[in-house]
Amino acid sequence: MKEGIHPEYRKVVFLDTSSDFKFLSGSTQSSNETIEWEDGNTYPLIRVEISSESHPFYTGKQKADKAGGRVDRFKKKYNLS
Numbered sequence: 001m002k003e004g005i006h007p008e009y010r011k012v013v014f015l016d017t018s019s020d021f022k023f024l025s026g027s028t029q030s031s032n033e034t035i036e037w038e039d040g041n042t043y044p045l046i047r048v049e050i051s052s053e054s055h056p057f058y059t060g061k062q063k064a065d066k067a068g069g070r071v072d073r074f075k076k077k078y079n080l081s
Contacts, residue, residue, distance in 0.1 A: 007028040008028065008030075009026055009027070009028055010026065010027070010028075010043075010044070011024055011025070011026055011027075011043055012024075012025065012026070012027045012029060012031070012043055012044045012045070012046050013035050013037055013043045013044070013045050013046070014027075014046050014047075014048050014051065015035070015045055015046070015047050015048065016048055016049075016050065016051040016053050016054055017047050017048065017049055018049060018050065018054045019051070019053045019054040021051055021053035021054070022035075023051070024037055024043065027046065029044075029046050030044060031044040031045055031046050033045040033047075
């Protein structure tokens with residue numbers, strides 16, 4: 001492999017902002033924020049809006065969207081639900 005063309009791969013902590021769930025993983029992303037992990041080491045912190053802890057597919061909980069998109073208007077128009 002060529003030297004100097006690949007991003008640095010390091011361990012980072014991802015924080016799900018909707019549920020305060022944290023997990024340590026490898027990534028090429030960088031951040032100015034850091035956090036001390038359970039092992040006593042300090043790692044870069046990447047904030048994410050959704051993870052397996054808060055995603056409806058994994059939790060089984062759907063969040064109702066009241067915006068009423070195209071599908072909702074279609075179902076209402078033809079009395080499908």
